[in-house]
Amino acid sequence: MTQIKRVSECPPGDDLGNVVPLTAHSLKAACSQCNLQELCLPLGLSEAEIQRLDSLVSTRRKVKRGQHLYRTGVPFEAIYAIKAGFFKTDVLMEDGRDQVTGFQMAGEILGMDGISLESHTCNAVALEDSEVCVIPFAQLEQLSSEMRTLQHHFHKVMSREIVRDQSVMMLLGTMRAEERLAAFLLNLSQRFTARGYSAAEFHLRMTREEIGSYLGLKLETVSRAFSRFQEEGFIAVQQKHIRILDLAALKALLTHTPLPTPHSSHG
Amino acid sequence: MTQIKRVSECPPGDDLGNVVPLTAHSLKAACSQCNLQELCLPLGLSEAEIQRLDSLVSTRRKVKRGQHLYRTGVPFEAIYAIKAGFFKTDVLMEDGRDQVTGFQMAGEILGMDGISLESHTCNAVALEDSEVCVIPFAQLEQLSSEMRTLQHHFHKVMSREIVRDQSVMMLLGTMRAEERLAAFLLNLSQRFTARGYSAAEFHLRMTREEIGSYLGLKLETVSRAFSRFQEEGFIAVQQKHIRILDLAALKALLTHTPLPTPHSSHG
DNA sequence: CGGGTGCTTGATACACTTCAACCCGCGTGG
DNA sequence: CCACGCGGGTTGAAGTGTATCAAGCACCCG
Numbered sequence: 375m376t377q378i379k380r381v382s383e384c385p386p387g388d389d390l391g392n393v394v395p396l397t398a399h400s401l402k403a404a405c406s407q408c409n410l411q412e413l414c415l416p417l418g419l420s421e422a423e424i425q426r427l428d429s430l431v432s433t434r435r436k437v438k439r440g441q442h443l444y445r446t447g448v449p450f451e452a453i454y455a456i457k458a459g460f461f462k463t464d465v466l467m468e469d470g471r472d473q474v475t476g477f478q479m480a481g482e483i484l485g486m487d488g489i490s491l492e493s494h495t496c497n498a499v500a501l502e503d504s505e506v507c508v509i510p511f512a513q514l515e516q517l518s519s520e521m522r523t524l525q526h527h528f529h530k531v532m533s534r535e536i537v538r539d540q541s542v543m544m545l546l547g548t549m550r551a552e553e554r555l556a557a558f559l560l561n562l563s564q565r566f567t568a569r570g571y572s573a574a575e576f577h578l579r580m581t582r583e584e585i586g587s588y589l590g591l592k593l594e595t596v597s598r599a600f601s602r603f604q605e606e607g608f609i610a611v612q613q614k615h616i617r618i619l620d621l622a623a624l625k626a627l628l629t630h631t632p633l634p635t636p637h638s639s640h641g
Numbered sequence: 642m643t644q645i646k647r648v649s650e651c652p653p654g655d656d657l658g659n660v661v662p663l664t665a666h667s668l669k670a671a672c673s674q675c676n677l678q679e680l681c682l683p684l685g686l687s688e689a690e691i692q693r694l695d696s697l698v699s700t701r702r703k704v705k706r707g708q709h710l711y712r713t714g715v716p717f718e719a720i721y722a723i724k725a726g727f728f729k730t731d732v733l734m735e736d737g738r739d740q741v742t743g744f745q746m747a748g749e750i751l752g753m754d755g756i757s758l759e760s761h762t763c764n765a766v767a768l769e770d771s772e773v774c775v776i777p778f779a780q781l782e783q784l785s786s787e788m789r790t791l792q793h794h795f796h797k798v799m800s801r802e803i804v805r806d807q808s809v810m811m812l813l814g815t816m817r818a819e820e821r822l823a824a825f826l827l828n829l830s831q832r833f834t835a836r837g838y839s840a841a842e843f844h845l846r847m848t849r850e851e852i853g854s855y856l857g858l859k860l861e862t863v864s865r866a867f868s869r870f871q872e873e874g875f876i877a878v879q880q881k882h883i884r885i886l887d888l889a890a891l892k893a894l895l896t897h898t899p900l901p902t903p904h905s906s907h908g
Numbered sequence: 909c910g911g912g913t914g915c916t917t918g919a920t921a922c923a924c925t926t927c928a929a930c931c932c933g934c935g936t937g938g
Numbered sequence: 939c940c941a942c943g944c945g946g947g948t949t950g951a952a953g954t955g956t957a958t959c960a961a962g963c964a965c966c967c968g
Contacts, residue, residue: 465807465808465810465811467811467815467896468896469895469896469897471815472815473810473811473814473815475807475810475811486799486800486803487800487803487804487807488800489796489797489799489800490797490798490800490801490803490804491804495804495807496807515789515792515793515796516789518786518792519785519786519787519789519792520786522782522783522786525782525785525786525792526782529756529782529799530756530757531757532753532756532796532799532800532803533753533754533755533756533757533799534757535803536753536754536757536799536802536803536806537754537757537758537762539803539806539807539809539810540732540742540754540762540763540806541732542806542810543732543740543742543806543809543810543813544732544734544740544742546810546813546814546857547740547813547854547855547856547857548734548738548739548740548857550955550956551955551956581913581914581915582914582915582916583914587814588814589814590813590814590815591956591957592956592957592958593914593915594915594916594917594956594957594958595955595956595957597914597915597916597917598916598917598956600915600916601916601917613914613915613964613965614914628736629734629735629736630736817923817924818923818924848945848946848947849946849947849948850946858924858925859924859925859926860946860947861924861925861926861947861948861949862923862924862925864947864948864949865924865948865949867947867948868948868949880932880933880946880947881946
């Protein structure tokens with residue numbers, strides 16, 4: 375009963391994009407014109423190949439903050455490349471517990487969970503007004519079989535997701551609260567950098583509760599860890615605005631096995 | 642420094658199968674003759690298609706208990722279908738902490754982590770004498786582009802791995818010790834069933850420490866949870882031999898939110 | 909300017925870890 | 939044949955990190 379407030383604001387059914395009428399929301403996608411190429415599916419493709427992609431990635435879809443891009447159980451038809459915005463994916467257990475399984479930003483691919491069972495196994499929710507390129511999966515496979523580079527790159531994208539999941543498992547399985555948060559911040563920072571944004575200063579799109587859910591912590595613990603980082607001078611926090619002041623210190627938190635002594639923070 | 646005793650028995654380099662001479666260890670694979678088809682890559686392919694696979698899956702490789710199938714960092718060249726035996730995959734952090742990221746059994750595919758960076762991101766170790774079918778990846782992609790069913794099935798296999806990882810995250814992020822162990826046992830039971838073995842009685846191939854590592858727990862906690870399950874009459878434990886006596890009780894542990902929530906207003 | 913959601917902070921509770929002792933089964937070798 | 943050692947497992951007692959409960963604050967939005 376704690377989460378999903380923002381989500382349930384909008385009437386259910388209204389946000390299931392599959393039935394959204396194709397008004398202004400649908401735009402021509404055009405990978406060939408997209409400045410996210412180097413982060414997205416077209417990576418490594420030639421000019422000519424990217425132009426063939428244009429025919430495949432035919433529509434864009436806008437998803438407002440709080441709306442679902444897809445929900446658990448809906449038939450799988452397409453994967454989505456994030457054109458702009460920010461998403462989270464989460465999984466809901468029968469008993470009501472849920473967990474955020476990832477945060478996705480521009481240039482990243484959403485929806486590959488749905489391939490195996492032909493229906494989605496998680497929810498994807500926009501954390502800010504966003505826009506995605508719709509990539510019908512059957513057509514992607516068709517084109518893949520004609521374009522080996524595309525096929526290969528798609529395999530890499532899926533594999534990257536598997537590798538990412540491994541490191542989340544590592545995080546959840548072996549790290550303590552502050553290490554988790556440091557890893558989280560460093561990961562965000564690195565991804566923002568790759569998109570040309572500042573590595574040291576950014577805005578969190580998610581709440582403390584969502585961060586906690588992702589990191590396997592309670593929101594209070596996340597908040598305390600933020601406060602502690604600020605006390606130590608590692609970062610400056612103002613609500614959702616983060617400034618990293620001591621990148622090295624955050625990194626040291628991860629590698630330096632901090633177990634032996636309770637707080638021997640001497641260098 | 643607690644683990645990997647069994648592994649380090651064998652001199653390093655000696656167990657890197659890529660350089661193992663093709664003696665009796667290499668056998669013709671022949672998917673068409675394999676009784677694991679229905680669990681493995683060929684699933685859903687026609688007779689004729691499976692015969693085309695035979696040309697691709699050309700060799701088998703034996704991996705002795707404790708030996709590595711591959712190690713972190715080695716160049717990625719092939720994925721592996723487990724013909725017989727049992728494996729674990731694990732990831733090692735710089736500071737020495739490690740985590741088991743999965744256990745794999747006959748019919749399952751290993752090595753897809755390597756696609757994205759063209760080198761492996763985890764170790765795969767046999768927990769008993771095992772045998773795998775070597776599937777050279779370049780050839781798999783080649784054949785996939787000619788056989789849409791194979792391509793599609795391979796995508797499903799990769800996606801299934803992503804979905805599996807989601808539920809491990811769920812386990813690590815939201816469950817308490819006994820729930821994790823219950824989930825683990827139920828998962829094993831279900832996979833053994835799918836292979837025609839008893840759902841209720843099986844032999845654990847891994848140590849308590851490896852289970853703990855996978856579940857994000859210490860081996861003592863795993864041991865205590867086993868003991869508790871035995872006291873409660875859910876299972877019978879004799880070392881690594883497990884008999885499930887009350888499947889429903891184990892399942893109830895997972896769905897029944899076990900927190901005695903003092904003030905859960907409704908429900 | 910009020911109301912509410914999100915965030916912070918403190919006090920207490922508890923689940924799991926840590927440390928330690930001990931046991932068991934098994935292979936080895938005297 | 940039994941002593942011995944050893945890895946793997948169990949169990950107990952104490953320690954600690956995070957959750958829980960609770961109160962109050964800060965910002966955003968209407």
